[in-house]
Structures are given as structure tokens and as C-alpha cells.
Amino acid sequence: MVEKRDIYLDNSATTRCFPEAAALMNELFLEDYGNPSAMHHRGVTAERRISQARKTLAGILKVKEKNICFTSCGTESDNLAIIGAAMAMQRKGKHLITTQIEHPAVLEAMKYLESQGFEVTRLGVDNDGLVSPEEAAAAVRPDTILVSVMHTNNIIGAVEPVEEIGRAVKAANPGLLFHVDAVQGFGKAQIYPKRMNIDLLSVSGHKIHGPKGTGFLYIADGVRLVPLMHGGGQQGGLRSGTENVPGIAGMALAAQMLYKDLDADREKLFAMKNRLIERLSTVPDIVFNGRTDETAAPHILSVRVRGVRAEVLLHALEDRGIYVSAGSACSSNHPRPSETLMAIGVPQKEMENSIRVSLSVMNTMEEMDAAADAIAELVPFLRRFVRK
Helix, strand or coil, X not given: CCCCCCEECECCCCCCCCHHHHHHHHHHHHCCCCCCCCCCHHHHHHHHHHHHHHHHHHHHHCCCHHHEXXXXXXXXXHHHHHHHHHHHHCXXXXXXXXXXXXXXXXXHHHHHHHHCCCEEEEECCCCCCCCCHHHHHHHCCCCEEEEECCCECCCCCXXXXXXXXXXXXXHHCXXXXXXXXXXXCECCXXXXXXXXXXXXXXXXXXXXXXXXXXEEEEECCCCCCCCXXXXXXXXXXXXXXXXXXXXXXXXXXXXXXXXXXXXXXXXXXXXXXXXXXXXHCCCCCEXXXXXXXXXXXXXXXXXXXXXXXXXXHHHHHHCXXXXXXXXXXXXXXXXXXXXXXXXXXXXHHHCCCEEEEECCCCCCHHHHHHHHHHHHHHHHHHHCCCCC
């Protein structure tokens, strides 16, 4: 009997590790297991693995190897960028700018800084979740030290005009820093920090078919950050702690694999996403949050199913081996209305009706058809049990 394969459509929460990356990590756990700070052969070999990973990632971004700082995740990368920059630059000013639709790793870091005496301006977005570069520039003041705008929204897949925003805010105040949370964008789009006016760029390994517990932060030349962790002085004292050599190597290999055929992968993702849109558009009272054309992310689709709570539909699909999300997995332990859905104007009575379907290159067109069939079958049935 052939075992039925699950259909995993929650790739914005986490991805399955590429087998090649997992195999490399296993090799390093068992063979090249030395501490990269050690001076003997095994330590030197481990350090070379880190150097090679740094070279790979720097090559993808077209930056210098020294600009890459390894972290434990996207959240740490965001916190090091935002809190580290704010603390380092506070003598120049205490005004920060971000948006209403950022990931909690950014929003909560900003709240912490407010408790430390900083002032935060949160920009609104249009109904597609897009930030206006002109409004961002208008919010800049002489005491603005940092602007943080995500590359790709993790709930609706809006791709922000980060290059234009960076250009606009730096024209308004050349001394500020521009941070971009690229956790959902890296591996799905070409991102060149120097060309796009980006001073700080956050990435997470487990969103790109690398291992959990890995990430990195791009730091432009001349940017000073106050470290969040203190200890052995690794990575130039910016991020103390013994480096996760297997994780770093696995993350870099996964990134290399994604960027090897990026155009073909994007085409595949858009084709699968468009198939879902086409099929789900025939189901009554289903609408899509944000843009659905190719100006949006190729892998994220936010589906609002009127008359059915997202959590109910999620579990009904799970019973059939289909996995989607009712929101951001990073904050699922603290249920609350989505800041993104509120910001784009979703009616209050429909705030609990949206699921997120997020794809990866490991998905297939057949899985899209199976998921669409299941949703089309379940939605009319579930609507019969809606409280009046």
C-alpha cells in the first residue's frame, strides 16, 4: 500500500530542509566538528566552512564577505539591526520609522525602544499593503536615525518598493540607516543591498530550505551596531558565541541552490499560485487579500473565506493532510487580529476568515489542484455550521 503524501502549504512558516543541506550538516556534525575559534587543524577546518558560507552569501548579495554576520534566526537579525543601530546612533537622534505591517520581530523591537525613550513613527499602507515612498520620506526628520521596512509581507505577500523607499528616505536625511527585513523575500527575489540603498538586511535560514536556528544580517560598510550578546568576541565582537558551523554551511548551501535557478523557480511558483487563484475564484464568497498579480510575492496567497473561521478551515484541511496557516506561525501562541489585515482595511467581521497558503519549489501543480478541490468541497459544508 502506497502511503499518501501530505500537502505542505505553510512554507512561509518554515520550509523542509533541502536533502543536500541536511546531508552536508550531518557530515559536519560527525566529521568537521571542531570549534572554529580553536587554533588546531579541526578548528581551522571549521573556520574554513564558515568562510566559504560567508563567501557564498556575499556573492548572492553582491557585497563584501566581511559584511555578513551570522545569527540564530531572522528575529535575532532584526533585533540586532534595529536595537543595535538605535543604541549606537542615539546621540544623533531618537526617532525611528517603521510600518504597521511589519513582522513581530520588528514591531516588538520598536516597542522595546519606545520603552527606552525612543520615538517611533509607524507608516500606514494602501489596500494592497504597500508603503508609499513619498509618505516615508515625509515622515523623516532631522533626528531620524533608522527606517525599517520589510521586503515581502509574510501575511499577504506584498512586495514593498524598498529601493524607492531607501532612495527617498536617504534623500530626506542622508545620515539615517535603512533596514530591510528580507526573511520572506530572500530566496524568492534578487536583492542587491548596495543598489537598493539598504544598510542592514535580515535573513532567516529555515525560510529558504536551510536549517532552523540559522540566519544572517548584512551590515554595510561604516555601520556601527551595539552588540546584543557579549562573551568570546566572535565575529569581530558583534555576535559572541561559538558559531553554528553545520547550520551556517547548510543555510549557505540552501541559498546557493535557490539562487542557481531563481528565474525558473519563480516561474514555477507563480504558475502554481495562479492555478490556485483560478480554481479558488470559482468558489462563492472567496476573496484574496492584497495583489494577486506578479508584482506580489510568487509564494504567498492570502485567502479570505467569508462565513468560515480560518482556524476551522485549517483543521478541516489538516484532517485531509493539507497544511496551511491561519496567520503568522511566529506569533500563533498569542492569538490577536493581524496587524497587516487591519492595515489593509479588511472588515472587522471578516478578520478571522483568512488563511495563508504559502508555496515552495518542492510543491507540485497536482498539489494545487488537490488543495483547491478540498477547499471547494469543505467551504460549503463548513458554512452550514456558522453561528447566526
